[in-house]
Amino acid sequence: CKRVIDLTPESAISAANALTNADAAQAAIIGCYDGLQSLPRTFLIWGEGRTDVYGPSDLSVVEQLQLINGNVNSNNSLCAWGDAYTTINRVNNVLKYVPNIPAFATKESILGEAYFIRALLYFYLVRTFEHIPLITEPYYSTSQDYFPKQADPAAVYAQVLSDLLAAETRVPDTYSLLIDTKGRATKGAVRAALADYYMWKKQYQQALDISAKIITGSPANYTLVPGASYSNIFLTKNTTESIFELQFSNGTNENGNTLIGFFLPVGQTSPTAYPGGNWLVAPSQKLKDAFEPGDLRKNGTYLNTGSPATPWRDVNKDYGAKYVGTVTGSQRFNDCNYILYRLADIILLRAEAYNELTQTGNAIIELNKIRTRAGLGATKATTQDDVRVAIENERLKELAFEGKRYFDLLRSGRYATVTGNTNPDWVRWPIASNELLINTNLDQNHGY
Amino acid sequence: FLNVSATGLSQNVTISGKDMPLKKVFSLIEQQTGFVVFGPAYLFESKKPISLDVQNRPLADVLEMALKGQSLNFRIDHTGKTIFLSPARSPGTPADQPKEAITPPALISGTIRNPSGEPLADVSIRVKGTNTGTSTNGQGLFTLGNLPDNAVLQISSIGYEPMEVGIQHSPAGGYTAYAVNKTQASLIKATTGETVVVNITLELNTSKLDEVQVIAYGTQKAKYMTNAVSSVKARDIANVPVASVDALLQGRTAGVQVVQNSGAPGGAVTVRVRGTTSINAGNNPLYVVDGVPTESGDQSPLSLGTTTNSIASINPNDIESIEVLKDASASSLYGSRAANGVVLITTKRGKNGPPTINFNVYRGLQKDIVDNRPKKLNNLQYIELIEEQRANALSSGVTSLYAFVIPDSATNINTDWLGAVLRSSSISNYDLSIRGGNDKLRYALSGGYFDQEGIVVNTGFQRYNLRINTDYEATPRLKIGNSLSLSRSTFQRLPGEDNGRSVVRVSVYKAVVLPVYNGDGSYYVGDPAGYINPVMVANGDKMATGVNTVIGNVYAEYKVLKGLNFRTSWGIDFSGLKDDYYQTATNLSQASGAANYAQRLTTINENTLQYKGAVKDHHFNALVGYSVQQRRTETMRESAMNYSTGRITTLNAAGTLSGAYSYKSASGIESMFSRIGYDYNNKYLLELSLRNDGSSKFGKNNKYALFPAASIGWRLSDEAFLRDVKMLSDLKLRASIGKTGNDNIGDFQSQGVYSTNSNYNGYPGIAPNDLPNEDLKWETTTQYNAGLDASFFNERLSISVDAYIKKTKDLLLNVILPSSAGIKNTLQNVGSTENKGIELSIHSTNFSSRKFKWTTNFNISFNKNVITGLAGGGQEIILSNGTTGQGGSNPLSILKVGDAIGSFYGWHTSGVYAYSTDNKNGVRDLSSTGYLFRSGDEIFQDRNSDNIIDNNDRDIIGRALPKFTGGFDNSLSYKRFELNVFTQFSYGNELYNATRAMLENMYQFAAAGTRVLNRWRKEGDITDVPRADHGDPGNNRRASERWIEDGSYLRIKTVTLSYNLPVPLTKKMKIRSLRVYATARNLLTLTSYTGWDPEVSAFGASVTDLGIDYGNYPQYRTFILGATLGL
Structure with missing residues (x-):
């Protein structure tokens, strides 16, 4: 008879017994x-x-206005x-x-997936904040150091690279289910992240080499979807173009994608019911103006609420339409996916790499693959500088609302020129004030 | 021949002396044994002096020796602690003639009166040790026959001191009658003859000193208490029209602060005994119902909705008394759960006597106080305001605007949303009880039904109760019995204050220009501000909670030896709760629903061994005990959507399952405890106690904890130097010290669990959720208490004062980790708080005459709370919840070392800039390039003078905890009328009026309060209401002093006028008694607070987000009529 003071949980796992078998490892990587x-x-x-x-x-408030004006x-x-x-x-x-x-x-594969996810997260963090704590050990006891200082960015980048390389050898080419092949780490996904990494580090040849493996190497079955179906990349999910996209479903007990509320306008009830969102930002005029006539991507990128409107409600307003x-x-379900890497992105990165390596001709070939798909003619740019722009x-139009533009402009050093945000500190984000309060070992980024 | 009763196993006596008068011997015996000697006065006179030298001999033996040759018989009554003397029947006296000696009087009759000389009806008279009994008629007359020899009549009536009258042969022939339970045996006027006629005057039951109070694992007379305990008796709380017991404590007990968080029927009540000690681990006292620790607080796992209250499952009319154990020595026997005080609820039990049947009924009406409703702009004023908001936003440089079109129809619509969802509603209560018994078996059965409609449409609370309490003296040594309460409560709830579908809050904020219905009668659901239609939600949504509870125990008490008792009890506290939730479809969302089942079963076994004894003037009592308790919880939850029809709201009508979940958890406590009480001569009192608790909840390095306590008392009034002070009835000094604990955390929090349900792509996932903490242990509160109890003028005035310091350390604080840790927070024993305070209660009989009586109870409690330490030596924790009403992420509450829990955090303000040029320093918002404050903006105080208004300029702008609270209760009776006026007050607490913040922020498309008519509109306007601006670029709406108000109030809580029908009338009606009464509740509130009601706490369950008024379910006024019928 067990004593009442020595109970163990029945519906949860205590930390001590958590990761001790294959099933738990699988569940933990899903976590x-x-x-x-x-x-x-x-x-x-x-x-x-x-x-x-x-x-x-119309619904943007302070937080979104800061995103819009950069401050x-x-x-x-x-x-x-x-x-x-x-x-x-x-x-x-x-x-x-x-490892124990x-x-x-699936042991190696699970470890590879873990390396990939960690690399991805540190890559986002270091590009956004530059000065971040680098933590590679789990927290499992109250006696550990919870107040790390920020790491040298070079150390973070080194970790990102080593994690990606560790992942590349371990993860599979494909999984048995399509949603896993698109939604979990594959060799393609890891290589896309590596290409992105090399581009950021201006290691253009490495970027070209690794991205070539995505296009030609196994599984080598990524293809651009036809331009007329551009919006399907986001609406039908897991297209042939997709390399790695976070999966969402309206199934039970899973998270929804909060991006829907971010872009969609407030719903309306008549004349037709339209379940909507919070409409926190709208497409900028610059983005809308960027689309040339006949660009097949335009309607996949933003739409208009139309008219007539219901009383009290806006008429003819544009909203982002990828999510x-x-x-x-x-009922609207928050079940759209979020694409981190797709083939068009990689092709444009390759174009950029060629161009920076002064192989402008190759760059134009890659660029035109995307323009052609969008139903546009070949680019008129010829010089390296013009092709760069x-x-x-093209990346703006192709990848708007996919979380690429800020990193693109920082990478090229054209952030201030293009956006007019000349404050030199705006090339990295401020550390959240709450973090500084809790961890006094952190230093705020310059200028905040 | 000595008539020693069979149970005459005795207490021991030591007497040594020569030629002592009989009186002296008896007075020594009385002193040493606590027994009272009684007999006709003449028996004590002219007897032979007595010489005795006995050491520690049994009482019976000593009496036998002492009375040898005194021609006296004695009989020892141990239950009544009385020694009866009667003349010995020596040969030759008439009394010796057997016939006459044995023959009791054929009949005994008499009149029983009150001290004013009025005859008393319905007085119960029983012959001790028999089943014979009767009661007085309307003229106070009774007659009894078939009496045994030396009969003792037990006379009792509610409100009077019980009395025993002995009938004995008189040496002069015939009979005499004596009052036995008086310290001085006194002759009652008796006329002898064939029928003995006695005239008896009952005394009013006023002595609180001899009242027995329930304490931890036992009872004690008030006058020997060394602890701080407040007591509320049944008569103080009878038939007050509230659902739950905890609400009844409000204002009645010093040191207990009670806040009814909202007016939701059956809703939660916040009870704080001597302040707030804990930040994370809960501050509810431990409720113990008839010895069974009982769950309190909100038990519904449905996080939406107005909260439920598990204490509401107890029928207030079943309650005999409520004792609140306040200091550590009173409560430390409950060890790890006692730090927030212990509330002992004792239910009514059967008493010897014929069955008394009581039927209570009351019915009434409830209505919110219409004049206090938030006042809103009408449609034209409102349209003007939003046009102005937009125009100002444009001039502030906001290019994007709410481009809605105001329909022409808006000028015709002026919807009174609150009027549409509020109603006057009914409350009713029916309660029937039968109680009675004999020497062997006593029973108390009761049943009740309480039905309260909410003042918001489709809300309400109903409760059915059954109770069976029995006690059976199976053998002279074995007593068994039970307490059992069954109840079924149902709550019709609403989405809660912080929920988007909150009916009350949305009705406050929703624009008046929107209609309730479309032209076709369907609900109008469009709202540019995104609010739901509250009328639709109130009528269409369903949030019903049904709770079945069983609270009870069975016990056996065995008298092992004289003075040594063993008691074992087996109890359960069970509740099975079912939530049914249905959210009606709108054009924008499908109907969805959920069903939850939550079952909780606590089983407890307690075993105690108790000893009472005395050596000379040294009195001892000792208790040792063992207790083991296990609590198991199980929950199940399913949710679904896509309903086939709006008519069926249960899940079977839904097409798509959207969630399914079940969970089990458990915890256990195993304890040993002991207590030793000692007093010398009833003057010097000492009590020591110790409990050792082991708990499953804590880290393996800290499974057990010790909770010791000690208290002393000195009854000064029994000292020789004060005994002759006539005005002084009682004076006692008390002091105590002790430790108690708080274990109220999650079941397995110390083990660092991985959580489930971290799923992806249809695969189940797990994730670390918590850090294991092997050192996790109890919060420990050390409390020091000093008190004084005094009463004067025959207890007409009694005063009790207590001062205390409570120091709580090792707070179970959720230490917020840097988010780089990946785990949000971890529970650690860090931080400390301190509460100190003074409590005063006064009971006074101001006037007492035959016809008119006026009594007053007054209590007041001062408590000062201060946080003395926080995690990691940090100085403050700013809480990110309570952002309510801001539309941004401005925290509202702060925990700061050196300040009290419940402090509001924000910006100081000083009016509004009349001219842009008034911003002389060029103060900007957030940064040196931020928004430049201009005319019409709020003037926020730039505390660090950097000309930037940012988080560094925040300060504590208000405090939610009151400086003092209390109650003032007056009862006036004139003849058969009685008027009771109960007032309750709270002073020095501030409120954050988020309701007003929402109505006056002037940047939304929500309704606006009439105060914004004073808004700044043009350069030079001097006002304290800023500019209307849809962009609100200066964030004028932020958490600032602008929304803080004084929440002090004085409230006439209940006024009751009652009338007792005169006896001739009840006689005619063939009933025992009938009382009719009318009660008004919340009749009048004096306050400067501008909101709906100053007694409010939107986040009542939160320790830190106190005193926030956020569109709460309003408090209301109640009028009831009722009757209590006795049969």
Whole structure:
């Protein structure tokens, strides 16, 4: 008879017994992806806030207006990095405990997935904040050091690279289910992140080499969807173009994608019921103007609320249309995916790499693949400088609302020129003021 | 021949002396044994002097020796602690003739009166040790026959001191009657003859000193208490029209602060005994119902909605008394759960006597106080305001605007949303009880039904109760019995204050220009501000909670030896709760629903061994006990959507399952405890206690904790130097010290659990959720208490004062970790708080005459709370919840070392800039390039003078905890009328009026309060209401002093006027008694607070977000009529 003071939980696992077998390892890596599911809005805003992609909607308030005009301060809740580190801690648990489990079929693959997720998160964090704590051990006891200082950015980048390389050898080419192949770490996904990394580090040849493996290497079956179906990339999910996209479903007991509320206008009830969102930002005029006539991507990128409107309600306003979820009856489900890497992105990165390596001819070939798909003619740019701008603009149109623009402009050093945000401190985000209060070992970034 | 009763196993006596008068011997015996000697006065006179030298001999033996040759018989009654003397029947006296000696009087009759000389009806008279009994008629007359020899009549009537009258042979022939339970045996006027006629005057039951109070694992007379205990008796709380017992404590007990968080029927009540000690681990006292620790607080897992209150499952009319154990020595026997005080609820039990049947009924009406409703702009004023908001926003540089079109129809619509969801509603209560018994078996059965409609449409609370309490003296040594309460409560709830579908809050904020219905009669659901239609939600949504509870125990008490008792009890506290939730479909969302089942079962076994004894003037009592308790919870939850029809709201009508979940958890406590009480001569009192608790909840390095306590008392009034002070009835000094604990945390929090449900792609996932903490332990509160009890003028005036310091350390604080840790917070034993205070209660009989009587109870409690330490040596924790009403992420509450829990945090303000040029320093918002404050903006205080208004300029702007609270209760009776006026007050607490913040922020498309008519509109306007601006670029609406108000109030809580029908009338009606009464509740409130009601706490369950008024379910006024019928 067990004593009443020695009870153990029945519906939860105490930490001591958590990661001790193959099933637990599998569940723990799923928990890491679950952590990523809370991050689309963060990835998106870190990756393209403070640029020229967003304009104000009627519902934009201070936080969004800061994203639009670039002047983000440390009280802005969008500076919060907690969800990223929550996921990093989950990954660190996997990487610490799973190696101790006796060998099982998916062991290496699980470790590879963990390395990939950790690399991805640190890559986002270091590009956004530059000065961040680098934590590679899980927290499992109250006696550990919870107040780390910020690491040298070079050390973070080194960790990102080593994690990506560790992942590349371990993860599979494909999984048995399509949603896993698109939604979990594959060799393609890891290589896309590596290409992104090399581009950021201006290691253009390495970027070309690794991205070539995505296009030609196994599984080598990524293809651009036809331009007329551009919007399907976002609406039908997991297209042939997709390399890695976070999966969302309207199934039970899973997270929804909060991006829907971010872009969609407020719903209306008549003449037709339209379940809507919070409409926190709208497409900027610059983005709308960027689309040339006949660009097949335009309607996949933003739409108009139309007219007539119901009383009290706006008429003829534009809203971002890449994340709309599905409507069943009059219910809107937050089940759209969030794409981190897709082939068009990689092709444009390759164009950029060629151009920076002064192989402008090759760059134009890559660029035109995307223009052609969009139903546009070949680029008129010929010089390296013009092609650089042309690629930048093409990325704006191709990848708007996909969280790329801020990093693109920082990478090219053209942030101030393009956005007019000349404050030199705006090339990195402020550390959230709450973080500084709790961890006094952190230093605020310069200028905040 | 000595008539020693069979149970005459004795207490021991030591007497040594020569030629002592009989009186002296008896007085020594009385002193040493506590027994009272009684007999006709003449028996004590002219007897032979007595010489005795006995050491520690049994009482019976000593009496036998002492009375040898005194021609006296004695009989020892141990239950009544009385020695009866009667003349010995020596040969030759007439009394010796057997016939006459044995024959009792054929009949005894008499009249029983009150001290004013009025005959008393319905007085119960029983012959001790028999089943014979009767009661007086309307003229106070009774007659009894078939009496045994030396009969003792037990006379009792509610409100009077019980009395025993012995009938004995007189040496002069015939019979005499004596009052036995008086310290001085006194002759009652008796006329002898064939029928003995006695005239008896009952004394009013006024002595609180001899009242027995329930304490931890026992009872004690008030005058020997060394602890701080407040007591509320049944008569103080009878038939007050509230659902739950905790609400009844409000204003009646010093040191207990009670806040009814809202007017939701059956809703939660915040009870704080001597301040707030804990930040994370809960501050509810431990409720113990008839010895069974009982769950309190909100038990519904449905986080939406107005909260439920598990104490509401107890029928207030079943309650005999409520004792609040306040200091550590009173409560430390409850160890790890006692730090917030212990509330002992004792239910009514059967008493010897014929069955008394009581039927209570009351019915009444409830209505909110219409004049206090928030006042809103009408449609034209409102349209003008929003046009102005937009125009000002444009001029502030906000280019994007709410481009809605104001329809022409708006000028015809002026919806009174509150009027549409509020109603006057009914309350009713029916309660029937039968109680009675004999020497062997006593029973108390009761049943009740309480039905309260809410003042918001489709809300309400109903409760059905059954109670069976029995006690059976199976053998002279074995007593068994039970307490059992069954109840069924149902709550019709509403989405809560912080929920988007909150009916009351939305009705406050919703624009008046929107209609309730479309032209076709369907609900109008469009709202640019995104608010739901509250009328639709109130009528269409369903949030019903049904709770079945069983609270009870069975016990056995065995008299092992004289003075040594063993008691074992087996109890359960069970509740099975079912929530049914249905959210009606709108054009924008499907109907959805959920069903939850939550079951909680606490089983407890307690075993105690108690000893009472005395050596000379040294009195001892000792208690040792063992207790083991286990609590198991199970929850199940399913949610679904896509309903086939709006008519069926249960899940079977839904097409899509959207969630399914079940969970089990458990905790256990195993304890040993002991207590030793000692007093010398009833003057010097000492009590020591110790409890050792082991708990499953805590880290393996800290499974057990010790909770010691000690208290002393000195009854000064029994000292020789004060005994002759006539005005002084009682004077006692008390002091105590002790430790108690608080274990109120999650079941397995110390083990660092991985949580489930971290799913992806249809695969189940797990994730670390918590850090294991092997050192996790109890919060420990050390409390020091000093008190004084005094009463004067025959207890007409009694005063009790207590001063205390409560120091709580090792707070179970959720230490917020840097988010780089990946785990949000971890529970650690860090931080400390301190509460100190003074309590005063006064009971006074101001006037007492035959016809008119006036009594007053007054109590007042001062408590000062201060946080003395926080995690990691930090100085403050700013809480990110309570952002309510801001539309931004401005925290509202702060925990700061050196300040009290419940402090509001924000910006100081000093009016509004009349001219832009008034901003002389060029103060900007947030940064040196931020928004430049201009005319019409709020003037926020720039505390660090950097010309930037940011988080560094925040300060504590208000405090939610009151400086003092109390109650003032007056009863006036004139003949058969009685008027009771109960007033209750709170002083020095501030409120954050978030309701007003929402109505006056002037940036939304929500309704606006009439105060914004004073808004700044043009350069030079001098006002304290800023500019209307849709952009609100200066964030004028932020958490600032502008929304803080004084929440002090004095409230006439209940006024009751009652009338007792005269006896001739009840006689005619063939009933025992009938009382009719009318009660008004919340009749009048004096306050300067401008909100709906100053007694409010939107986040009542939160320790830190106190005193926030946020569109709460309003308090209301109640009028009832009722009757209590006795049969």
